[in-house]
Amino acid sequence: xxxxxxxxLERAAFGYFLQAVNPVNGLIADTTRxxxxxxxxxxxxALSAYPVAVERGWMTxxxxxxxxxxxxxxxxxxxxxxxPEATGHKGFYYHFLDMQTGTxxxxxxxxxxxxxxxxxxxxxxxxxxxxxxxxxxALRGIVDALYRRIDWSWTLDGKTTIRLGWKPESGFLNYGWxxxxxxxxxxxxxxxxxxxxxxxxxFEAWTATYQWENLYGYDFxxxxxxxxxxxxxxxxxxxxxxxxFMREKRCDYFENSRRATYVQREYAxxxxxxxxxxxxxxxGVTACDGPSQQEPELADEPRRLFGxxxxxxxxxxxxxxxxxxxxLASLPFAPxxxxxxxxxMLDRYPxxxxxxxxxxxxxxxxxxxxxxxxxSAGLFGLDQGIVLLMIENYRSQLLWRLMRxxxxxxxxxxxxxxxxxxxxxxxxxxxxxxxxxx
Amino acid sequence: MLPRNDRxxxxxxxxxxxxxxxxxxxxxxxxxxxxxxxxxxxIGAGTAGLVAAHAAAALGAKVALxxxxxxxxxxxxxxxxxxxAIIRTSRLYAEMRHxxxxxxxxxxxxxxxxxxxxxxxxxxxxxxxxxxxxxxLTDDGVDAFFGDACFTGTDALTVDGTTxxxxxxxxxTGSRPDTPSIPGLVxxxxxxxxxxxxxxxLPRRLLVIGGGPLGCELAQAFSRFGSKTIxxxxxxLFLPREERDAAQILSDAFARDGIEVRLNTRAVNVRIESGxxxxxxxxxxxxxxxxxxxILTGTGRVPNVDGLNLEAAGVDYDNADGIRxxxxxxxxxxxxxxxxxxxxxxxxxxxxxxxxxxxxxxxLFLGRERLSALTIPWCTYTDPEIAHVGLHVRQxxxxxxxxxxxxxxxxxxxxxxxxxxxxxxxKIHVKEGTDRILGATIVGRHAGEMINEVTLAMEARVGLRxxxxxxxxxxxxxxxxKKAADAxxxxxxxxxxxxxxxxxxxxxxxxx
Numbered sequence: 022x023x024x025x026x027x028x029x030l031e032r033a034a035f036g037y038f039l040q041a042v043n044p045v046n047g048l049i050a051d052t053t054r055x056x057x058x059x060x061x062x063x064x065x066x067a068l069s070a071y072p073v074a075v076e077r078g079w080m081t082x083x084x085x086x087x088x089x090x091x092x093x094x095x096x097x098x099x100x101x102x103x104x105p106e107a108t109g110h111k112g113f114y115y116h117f118l119d120m121q122t123g124t125x126x127x128x129x130x131x132x133x134x135x136x137x138x139x140x141x142x143x144x145x146x147x148x149x150x151x152x153x154x155x156x157x158x159a160l161r162g163i164v165d166a167l168y169r170r171i172d173w174s175w176t177l178d179g180k181t182t183i184r185l186g187w188k189p190e191s192g193f194l195n196y197g198w199x200x201x202x203x204x205x206x207x208x209x210x211x212x213x214x215x216x217x218x219x220x221x222x223x224f225e226a227w228t229a230t231y232q233w234e235n236l237y238g239y240d241f242x243x244x245x246x247x248x249x250x251x252x253x254x255x256x257x258x259x260x261x262x263x264x265x266f267m268r269e270k271r272c273d274y275f276e277n278s279r280r281a282t283y284v285q286r287e288y289a290x291x292x293x294x295x296x297x298x299x300x301x302x303x304x305g306v307t308a309c310d311g312p313s314q315q316e317p318e319l320a321d322e323p324r325r326l327f328g329x330x331x332x333x334x335x336x337x338x339x340x341x342x343x344x345x346x347x348x349l350a351s352l353p354f355a356p357x358x359x360x361x362x363x364x365x366m367l368d369r370y371p372x373x374x375x376x377x378x379x380x381x382x383x384x385x386x387x388x389x390x391x392x393x394x395x396x397s398a399g400l401f402g403l404d405q406g407i408v409l410l411m412i413e414n415y416r417s418q419l420l421w422r423l424m425r426x427x428x429x430x431x432x433x434x435x436x437x438x439x440x441x442x443x444x445x446x447x448x449x450x451x452x453x454x455x456x457x458x459x
Numbered sequence: 460m461l462p463r464n465d466r467x468x469x470x471x472x473x474x475x476x477x478x479x480x481x482x483x484x485x486x487x488x489x490x491x492x493x494x495x496x497x498x499x500x501x502i503g504a505g506t507a508g509l510v511a512a513h514a515a516a517a518l519g520a521k522v523a524l525x526x527x528x529x530x531x532x533x534x535x536x537x538x539x540x541x542x543x544a545i546i547r548t549s550r551l552y553a554e555m556r557h558x559x560x561x562x563x564x565x566x567x568x569x570x571x572x573x574x575x576x577x578x579x580x581x582x583x584x585x586x587x588x589x590x591x592x593x594x595x596l597t598d599d600g601v602d603a604f605f606g607d608a609c610f611t612g613t614d615a616l617t618v619d620g621t622t623x624x625x626x627x628x629x630x631x632t633g634s635r636p637d638t639p640s641i642p643g644l645v646x647x648x649x650x651x652x653x654x655x656x657x658x659x660x661l662p663r664r665l666l667v668i669g670g671g672p673l674g675c676e677l678a679q680a681f682s683r684f685g686s687k688t689i690x691x692x693x694x695x696l697f698l699p700r701e702e703r704d705a706a707q708i709l710s711d712a713f714a715r716d717g718i719e720v721r722l723n724t725r726a727v728n729v730r731i732e733s734g735x736x737x738x739x740x741x742x743x744x745x746x747x748x749x750x751x752x753x754i755l756t757g758t759g760r761v762p763n764v765d766g767l768n769l770e771a772a773g774v775d776y777d778n779a780d781g782i783r784x785x786x787x788x789x790x791x792x793x794x795x796x797x798x799x800x801x802x803x804x805x806x807x808x809x810x811x812x813x814x815x816x817x818x819x820x821x822x823l824f825l826g827r828e829r830l831s832a833l834t835i836p837w838c839t840y841t842d843p844e845i846a847h848v849g850l851h852v853r854q855x856x857x858x859x860x861x862x863x864x865x866x867x868x869x870x871x872x873x874x875x876x877x878x879x880x881x882x883x884x885x886k887i888h889v890k891e892g893t894d895r896i897l898g899a900t901i902v903g904r905h906a907g908e909m910i911n912e913v914t915l916a917m918e919a920r921v922g923l924r925x926x927x928x929x930x931x932x933x934x935x936x937x938x939x940x941k942k943a944a945d946a947x948x949x950x951x952x953x954x955x956x957x958x959x960x961x962x963x964x965x966x967x968x969x970x971x
Contacts, residue, residue, distance in 0.1 A: 128744065190744030195723050196695055199853075200703055229856040232702075234864040234886070235946050243866075245704075269861050269891065293870035293881055325715060335868045336704050336884070338711060 022349075022360045024416075028077075030349070031412040033377030035074055037405035038067040043120050047092025050120060053399040058117040058126045062135035066406025068092060068142030069256070069420060072149035073413045086156045089146045093163040096139075099123055101170075103131070105189045112171030112217075113187075114139065130186035130194055133176050137207035140168055141256045144210075144430070148423040168429060173211035173219050181226035183211060183219065199230040201244045203252035205274070213433030224437040228266045236335065237287035240270070241280040245333020247307040247347045248407065250278040254353070255410040257430060258421030261442030268440075279354040286358060288334035296341035298385030298394065302365040305348035306332045306339060309404070310381035310397040319387065319395075341386035345370070346379035346404045350411040372396050379404055470657045473578070475585035482585070482592035483530040490604045493623050497523045498823060500616065500625040502608045502767070505532020507631035507799030507811035507818075509591055514819045516599045523602040523625075525618050530603075531591035532633050533652065533800075534808040540587050541656040542676055544580035546840055549683035553716065553842065560879050571685045573661040580656065610772035613792050627794055627822040630774070630782050631815065632763040634800035639668060639758045643729035647736050650755040652677075662686050662753035666738055668726050670697035672839040674757030675709065679841050681755075682718045689719040689749055691726055691740055698839060702852075705845045705902045708882055712843060729754065762801045780804075786829045787821050788814055796822050803830075810835045836914045838907035843883045846910035849898025849917055852888055861891035865923070865943040869903050872942065874934035880904040885939040887913065887923065894922030894947055905936055912940055923947040 041050040043059070049067045051060035071089055074080035096114065103110030106124050115125040116132035147164040150157040176183045178193045185204065186194035208227060211219045234243040244250060253259075259274035267273050289304035312319055313328035327338045349363040367374060372393045373383045380397045381404050387395035413419050424430050426448040434444055470476050480486070499515045501508045504526035512524040529536050558565045589595075596603045606619035615624045636651035638644070650658070652673055663686065667678040670692030682688040690697075690713065696706035697713075713720050721740060728739040738754065740747050762781030769776050773792040775783040782790055782797040789796050796818040799811035813833050820826030836848035855862045869875040869883040883903035889896055899913040916926060926944035931937050952960075 188744055194743060195693075230853055231856075232852055232864055233862060233891075234866045235950060236866045236868075238946070238949065240863070240950065243864075291870060293868070335870070336708055 022364045026364075027352075027412050027416065029377050030379075031073075031409055031416075032077070032079060034379070034405040034409035034412075035070055035077075035079060036376075037378060037400055037402060038070050041400075041402060042067065042088070044088065044091065046095035046121075046123050047088055048095065048118060048120055048123060049402055051117065051403075052401050057120075059120050059123070060117055060135065060402055061114045061132065062116075062138040063402030063406060064092060065135075065138035065140070065142030066255075066402065066410065068139075069145040070406065070409055072145060072423065073409065073419060075149075076417070076419060082150075083156075086150055086154075086160060089150065090156060090160050090163075093143055093146075093160060093167060095123055096143075096167055097163050103189055107189075109136075110187070110189070111175050112136075112167070113176075116186075128188070128190070130188050133183055133185045133187075134204055134207050136171065137204075137210050138252070140171065140210055141206055141424075143167055144427050145256065145420060145423050148427050168210075168214070169216045171210075171214065172217040173214050174217045176211070177219060177223060182223055182230075183207065183227075201231050201242045201249065203249045206253035206256055209253075209257065209430055209433030209437060211433070212436040213429035213431070215429075215432075218436070221436045221438065225265070228264070231266060233266075233270055237284055237291075239280040239284050239287070240272070241284065242266075242270075242272075242274075242277045244281070245306075245336060246331045247281065247285055247305060247333075247344075247351065250281040250354075251347070251350045251407055251411060254278060255407055255414070256420055256424045257434070258414075258418070258425055258443065262434065262439045262444045263441055264438045275354065278351065282351040282355040282358060285334055285348075285351075286362070293335075294339060294341065296339070296386045297388065298341075298343065298370070302362045303343065303369065304362065305344040305346075305366070306334050306342075307344050307347040308332065309342065309344045309347070310401060311340060311342040312384050312387055312395050322387070324386075340384070342382045342384045344379075344382045344404070345373045346381075346408040349379070350407045352411055353415040356415065370394050375400075379408060470577070470581055471659055473581060475578070475581040478585040479536075479581070479588045482588040482594070483536065484526075484528070484605065485593055488593070488603075488605055490606065490618065490621065491602045493523065493604075493621055494521050494602065496624045496626060497521050497602075498626050499523075499819075500623050500628045501525065501631060502616070502628065503532070503631035503633055503763075503799070503801065504530045504591075504603070505631060505633045505799060505811065506534050506808045507633075507801075507815040508532070508629070509596075510812045511629050511631065511798065511815040511819050512596060512601045513599055514816060515823060516601045518819070518823065520823055521602075522600070523604060523623050524596060525604045525606065525608045525616075525623075527605070527607050530593060530596075531588055534811075535584065535588055535591055537653050537656055539808055540584050541580050542652070542673075542680075543840060544583045545576055545656075546676060546680050546842075548576045548579065549680040550842055553683045571661065573684060574659060576684065577656070577658065607766060609766065610768045610774075612771055613773050614794055616772075625794070627796065628772075629815070629818050629822065630767070630769075630790070630795065630797040630801055631799045631811070632767065632801045633811075634760040634762045634781070634806055636756065637759040637761045639726070639756055641668075641726050641729055643731075644726075644754065644756075647729045647731055647754070650753055651757070655755060658753075662751075664749075664751045665689070665753050665755060666691065666726070666749060666751040667755045667757060669756055669758035670694060670699075670722075671757050671759060672698065674755065675713075675839060675841050677755060677757070678718055679713065679716055682713075682716050687719075688717075689721060689751070691721040691724040693723070693725045695722055697722075698845060700851075701839075701845055701847060702886070702900050704884065704886075705900055708843065708884075708902050709841055709845060712841065712882060760800065760806055764801065784830075786831050787827065788818050788830055789821070805835050805837065807835070807837050809837075834914055834917045836910045838910060840907065843880070843903050844901075844906035846901045846906035847898070848910050848914045849896065850888065851898060851900075855888065855890075855897050860897065862888050862897060863891045864888050865946045867939045867942045867946070869936075869939065872934075872936060872939045874936050874938060875903065877934065878904070880936075885909070885943055887940070887943045889923060889947065894924040895920075896922060901939075903936060903939075909937055909940065912937060924951075 048059035049063045050057040071085035075085045099108035113131045113136040116129040143164040147161045184193040232243045285304045289299040290301045292299040308331040312326045352359045381401045382397045383394040385394040498520035500523045516522045604618045610616045665686040665688045667674045667690040678690040724742045764776045775791040782802040784802045798814040800806040817828045838846035867885045870881040887899045923944045931941040
């Protein structure tokens with residue numbers, strides 16, 4: 022895949038945040054589908070994307086600061102009462118918010134992981150917008166306040182690991198979040214908090230649920246859906262830094278994601294369910310939208326279809342649905358593999374892109390009369406966000422560089438037991454100046 | 460109308476039932492005159508009790524065995540045996556419906572004859588009951604007593620007024636289903652393993668409460684017989700003790716079978732309105748009501764410790780955890796031991812059997828065998844089966860042991876492919892840096908058979924390196940275990956060794 026193509030795809034992905042934004046409050050729609058609410062995780066990606074756009078010349082710095090300020094001001098001023106119609110509670114926010122009013126919709130849960138992505142984006146903005154202008158100083162101050170008011174320790178609910186959801190109607194959700202997941206960024210931010218941190222043994226307790234597996238000839242920290250191996254890496258540069266678990270395994274999370282990428286290829290090569298379009302250069306099994314028997318034209322499909330689901334390898338669920346963005350988002354980990362794969366997938370299934378933006382997924386097994394694959398309708402913000410940030414990390418490492426000097430992230434990593442690599446180097450004095458005060 | 464929960468409810472009377480009754484609780488049985496003193500008195504004639512009684516008698520001990528209900532206990536009468544029998548039939552129906560997957564034709568008319576299913580089960584149960592019969596006990600010289608046992612001191616007890624004195628005793632009273640405290644459930648009536656095998660009609664709509672082994676096995680079986688089945692589990696996954704991936708594969712299998720899966724869901728109320736049974740289910744803050752014809756509960760088991768007057772015997776116990784025993788299975792009274800469900804965390808027939816053998820050796824022959832030394836596998840007989848032995852990864856981590864897992868998906872096993880039975884995996888956990896097997900989980904159509912090889916390896920302290928040398932017949936599913944061992948071998952080929960090997964081979968070719 023050429024630099025030019027990458028640039029086009031990255032810029033197109035950024036376009037989502039211009040299309041789907043409410044400029045008044047900075048909220049970004051979860052999808053481009055009709056009546057989509059805002060998703061706070063997608064807002065986190067948007068806040069991370071503005072610095073990229075400034076660097077790439079797609080947006081003025083002033084515009085980016087204005088959008089970022091509108092966003093963080095909205096969250097600062099939002100209703101934090103935790104009532105069913107509020108925006109958040111204890112510094113966390115409900116997963117889905119009304120695009121206009123910013124209040125909870127769909128009876129969604131107070132989402133710890135999505136709040137972490139939102140805050141990761143806010144900290145990215147604070148790290149990038151380091152000028153001594155009134156606006157940028159204000160931006161950094163609000164981000165600091167947003168971070169400080171999050172009561173991470175509350176999410177333990179007296180247990181050893183973080184509960185990942187809470188509802189005003191029923192309390193903490195009984196989700197089983199054992200095993201490696203995208204929550205690593207959440208743990209780092211929770212550990213790094215100057216006000217309400219969780220204890221380091223919470224992270225240890227979480228890593229005790231890890232499964233280190235030899236699968237298809239690769240030793241790796243197992244997680245089925247590909248996005249799990251990507252999301253935390255959008256912000257944190259895991260190259261060469263190791264926690265206790267990875268030191269024992271003589272690996273790091275970045276190398277782990279490289280191996281997970283190869284495991285995807287191996288799965289597609291085997292293609293145990295004989296789906297169309299799966300091979301060594303076409304894969305990307307992850308959490309995504311997908312076909313479902315709810316669609317009238319698929320009502321009679323005899324195969325089981327899973328709709329929106331956390332698809333994964335090697336145990337599924339797998340209904341023949343692939344995500345082009347997921348394959349490309351592994352670019353930093355395994356460019357030698359991903360570049361050709363992403364190219365091939367686009368050549369074979371151009372319907373996977375519309376206006377150079379990736380659909381959430383496509384399913385060649387469910388080809389239509391015109392032989393084009395089934396394609397998920399509309400666009401999903403998370404997909405656009407991760408593909409944008411990972412292309413950028415591959416090209417310039419911008420997000421990694423910004424977060425390497427982010428004090429909460431450095432503190433969180435250290436408290437989690439990470440050592441080595443860039444973590445041993447002190448951030449420059451200018452960087453420290455712009456970190457949220459301790 | 461829902462069947463009432465009745466511990467002593469009986470299956471339809473037929474020749475098979477007659478034979479089973481004759482074997483496990485003959486009518487008109489008269490207890491023998493007791494001996495002056497027994498080497499061993501065993502309370503409870505389930506698996507543990509029968510095994511201990513036969514083993515001790517074979518070694519020359521004077522043994523009394525007391526049973527208040529049926530010889531063979533839950534396993535034979537209301538557990539493993541009848542459930543496996545009906546599960547086999549349910550699998551056949553599932554295969555018929557999916558015949559095209561095997562290149563066969565789906566039969567035109569797949570009719571469920573539930574009474575035939577149960578009749579077959581009763582016939583097989585009667586056959587197997589021959590091994591547990593009272594005649595076999597008496598032939599082996601065991602004094603068999605039917606009645607309620609009650610300790611009167613540290614070395615004596617009574618059975619229906621008759622006093623038995625003992626040098627040693629073993630409590631093997633088993634366990635019973637735990638009844639969930641759901642308002643209205645008892646009034647509406649419900650099924651457990653104790654009465655579900657007495658059903659004569661298939662419930663049209665079945666709610667299974669609890670996603671443990673029993674709930675999962677029977678939910679799938681009844682669904683395959685045609686019951687519209689809902690399974691509600693107050694947890695994010697089924698089989699909470701098992702690996703996440705195993706439970707996930709099971710959830711997928713349930714969905715394929717058409718079972719309505721309700722995870723994170725609690726049944727909060729049962730009521731009867733206009734002759735219909737309604738159950739309120741709550742997931743997080745969302746409440747829904749389902750109409751059912753039968754409710755099956757599978758929410759765990761509690762040990763049978765009541766009515767024994769254990770205080771008089773000086774035996775400590777707990778209503779939840781059962782008889783308190785040390786690692787030698789001795790209770791707080793050194794004369795009295797316990798075995799099986801009454802004292803074990805792992806409530807399985809085979810662990811009851813193994814613990815009873817320990818008791819015989821420790822109680823009668825000054826043995827020092829430890830419960831903790833046992834390697835106990837188990838299996839949940841869903842389709843696919845889920846089998847486990849040894850440590851789970853999390854348990855190993857808790858002990859500070861670094862673990863590496865060798866995973867072979869069944870879709871990499873030729874025999875699984877030829878049989879179109881690719882759902883599942885073999886995962887063998889070893890101590891990092893060694894080939895020592897810590898545990899394994901196998902998910903697959905015949906996982907219960909496959910786990911035995913890993914158990915053997917663990918018990919014999921055979922590591923993965925040795926397993927690579929064990930030739931497995933091809934093609935078999937067991938080949939998956941060999942593949943895991945081969946994967947281990949490949950990890951031993953370090954870059955250094957690879958370089959050395961290449962250099963050697965180059966030299967052998969005459970190249971410099």
